Amino acid sequence: MRDQFFDKLEWPYPVKWHVEKEISADVIVLGGGIAGCWAAIAVAKKGLKVVLVEKGATIRSGAGGSGCDHWESAATNPCSHVTSEELTLAMIEDHNGYNNGISHYIECREGYDRLVDLEKMGAKIRDIDDEFKGAEFRDEKTKFLFAYDYENKFTLRVWGSTFKPALFKECKRLGVEIYDRTMATSLLTEECRQGVKIIGATGVNGRTGEFIIFKGKATILCMARPARIWLFSPGLPGISEFRPLQCMGDGHAMGWKVGVEFTMMEKSIRGQWSGERSYPPYGTGNTHNTWYACSMVDANGKEVPWIDRDGNILKSISQRYRPAPGQKFFLKGGGESDFHLYQYQGPDTPPVEKLLENGFRLPFYADLPSMPKHERRAIWGLMVGQEGKSKIPIFQNYTETGFDPEKDLLQSYGEGWTSASFLPRERQLFGLPGGMLNDWDLKLNLEGLYAAGDQLFASDCVGHAAATGYYAGRHAADYSMSESEPTIDYLQVKAEKTRIYSLVNRSDGFGWKEFNMLITRIMQNYCGEVKSEELLKVGLRLLEDIEYNKAPKLYARNPHELIRSLEVSNILTNAKIIIHSCLARKASSKHLHFFRSDYPEVDLPEWHKFITVKLENNEVKVGEKPIDYFGSLRENYEIHNKEYIEGGVEL
Numbered sequence: 001m002r003d004q005f006f007d008k009l010e011w012p013y014p015v016k017w018h019v020e021k022e023i024s025a026d027v028i029v030l031g032g033g034i035a036g037c038w039a040a041i042a043v044a045k046k047g048l049k050v051v052l053v054e055k056g057a058t059i060r061s062g063a064g065g066s067g068c069d070h071w072e073s074a075a076t077n078p079c080s081h082v083t084s085e086e087l088t089l090a091m092i093e094d095h096n097g098y099n100n101g102i103s104h105y106i107e108c109r110e111g112y113d114r115l116v117d118l119e120k121m122g123a124k125i126r127d128i129d130d131e132f133k134g135a136e137f138r139d140e141k142t143k144f145l146f147a148y149d150y151e152n153k154f155t156l157r158v159w160g161s162t163f164k165p166a167l168f169k170e171c172k173r174l175g176v177e178i179y180d181r182t183m184a185t186s187l188l189t190e191e192c193r194q195g196v197k198i199i200g201a202t203g204v205n206g207r208t209g210e211f212i213i214f215k216g217k218a219t220i221l222c223m224a225r226p227a228r229i230w231l232f233s234p235g236l237p238g239i240s241e242f243r244p245l246q247c248m249g250d251g252h253a254m255g256w257k258v259g260v261e262f263t264m265m266e267k268s269i270r271g272q273w274s275g276e277r278s279y280p281p282y283g284t285g286n287t288h289n290t291w292y293a294c295s296m297v298d299a300n301g302k303e304v305p306w307i308d309r310d311g312n313i314l315k316s317i318s319q320r321y322r323p324a325p326g327q328k329f330f331l332k333g334g335g336e337s338d339f340h341l342y343q344y345q346g347p348d349t350p351p352v353e354k355l356l357e358n359g360f361r362l363p364f365y366a367d368l369p370s371m372p373k374h375e376r377r378a379i380w381g382l383m384v385g386q387e388g389k390s391k392i393p394i395f396q397n398y399t400e401t402g403f404d405p406e407k408d409l410l411q412s413y414g415e416g417w418t419s420a421s422f423l424p425r426e427r428q429l430f431g432l433p434g435g436m437l438n439d440w441d442l443k444l445n446l447e448g449l450y451a452a453g454d455q456l457f458a459s460d461c462v463g464h465a466a467a468t469g470y471y472a473g474r475h476a477a478d479y480s481m482s483e484s485e486p487t488i489d490y491l492q493v494k495a496e497k498t499r500i501y502s503l504v505n506r507s508d509g510f511g512w513k514e515f516n517m518l519i520t521r522i523m524q525n526y527c528g529e530v531k532s533e534e535l536l537k538v539g540l541r542l543l544e545d546i547e548y549n550k551a552p553k554l555y556a557r558n559p560h561e562l563i564r565s566l567e568v569s570n571i572l573t574n575a576k577i578i579i580h581s582c583l584a585r586k587a588s589s590k591h592l593h594f595f596r597s598d599y600p601e602v603d604l605p606e607w608h609k610f611i612t613v614k615l616e617n618n619e620v621k622v623g624e625k626p627i628d629y630f631g632s633l634r635e636n637y638e639i640h641n642k643e644y645i646e647g648g649v650e651l
């Protein structure tokens, strides 16, 4: 599958294959998204030298680069009626324990601090123009706008498209050395061995192909999470998955090779908002997240009722934003998870067949005109206008083509909020998926290595990425202060250079797109919804086969194709991590969306624990951790963060 476009195109940048440079810093941050920028800021504020390596352009890169419409878990904001403990424990309970108690407590404890910092950097977090004066969801004193649970007020509506440029400016102001358009490709280890201290990373420039060695006393991984494992659209690669194309889990693959320990990688859920069959995210009317809590009507204009967690039909729109009787608070908005311990069951929750049986007619529509004025403008003006991926494709384009929320309904065919039906084997790492296992310093199992944001297991959201990024930054900075200059083993560097440049000496072989397709087919067929030892082992064998027989035939005619080819090699590694994790859990689990036909019993008490996997001497080592391994949230947080607690927050 040769990309004809590049056959005709002359590469516009000077190509510097094999040219090498070396950079040294106290702390190296890999990935300049939300978490990476915050990590770099925390290190720079301690007066240390920090280098930020970003595959795209830091000013707008990553899942949070184009925006976000809400900031979750701001438990410490002055209007909140829940504590950080209450909120974290609810999130843990909502997932039956399969959650990252440490990182989400950090999110609840420090997320609001980061939001206030963002405002000082020039981002917009309050309704300073009084656009929503008098709205039920506005606090008149602070001018904060809240989403979802209007009684407990811990999720804020925000102008997220202002965040990344503000963070970028702040990084520059603090002297963070930024290497944009540079893909981190491998981690460097002491004495070139697996399972030991990390002393930096290697990278390659996506425009020139130049090779860079980054030497650091501490390294922070902020490269988000794997994608394109089960889903990839060669014709429309940019919308293969919900998250951006280039955020496909390089960090996981790099970490795996040097011995980082992972957990929950066996969890995957059915696809959402991805590929050419789906509409663009938030581009159809629905009731979830950004569109919470829009009224829906059927083809005859008949309104779909809202029900609470107990099955009672709600009588007013205002009730949709309040906890059910006897419920202290509810998490988020819309039927995102199957486990509604704290959620309303909105009209998108029942299968559409059930609605049809009850006399409703396809298609359905979001009825914005019938919503109260402030709610309508909050959904269409603010949330759809600020959400990642929807500002230009949806808000701007629909408006320009004449969509008027005061008059027009927006169609939703009736396949729930995700706007397309996916097969059980078309899966994603989504909804708090697995990742790297962290301790209370956000340190990983290897000396000198930290992680933040979506790189961590059971992670999600901008507030979480900001809080954990800043937190990992200050802990990595403290660690680096007691370390001496590392010594690189240049044999390791040479091996990585050989691996990278072996792809550029060919103009024929396997293109990155067909290689990605191959992986997704194997994963769909052998690691779909229903798994078994037999299927998983065949899948692993096929992945190993393409690793040894086809990966060496990947080709790159220019630095762009080099980056894409290195990415698909990493996708293959990530697929293997997933299969090893699936083989290691010999039991089914509802909350992990994990079903094994050879171990059909669901949620056996003896399997209610984290299963871990890592490489040790190139062999897969399986381990486990108690489901509450993080211990007491408040106590542990306070032991590990005395300086932060005493010093308060200051920019």
Ligand SMILES: Cc1cc2nc3c(=O)[nH]c(=O)nc-3n(C[C@H](O)[C@H](O)[C@H](O)COP(=O)(O)OP(=O)(O)OC[C@H]3O[C@@H](n4cnc5c(N)ncnc54)[C@H](O)[C@@H]3O)c2cc1C
Binding pocket: 030, 031, 032, 033, 034, 035, 036, 053, 054, 055, 056, 061, 062, 063, 064, 065, 067, 068, 069, 070, 071, 072, 182, 183, 184, 185, 222, 223, 224, 242, 243, 244, 246, 247, 248, 249, 250, 251, 281, 387, 388, 389, 452, 453, 454, 455, 460, 461, 462, 463, 465
């Ligand atoms: C459409 C959409 C809407 C969302 N809306 C919200 C919302 O309203 N509220 C909310 O809280 N959350 C939202 N999220 C989730 C949120 O954006 C993410 O959880 C958050 O951005 C994670 O931050 P991160 O820094 O871990 O990852 P990212 O922000 O994705 O950053 C990762 C960075 O790493 C870089 N990178 C990757 N590989 C490499 C490599 N090899 N070398 C160098 N750099 C690399 C990437 O280019 C990227 O810049 C949304 C996500 C999407 C996709």
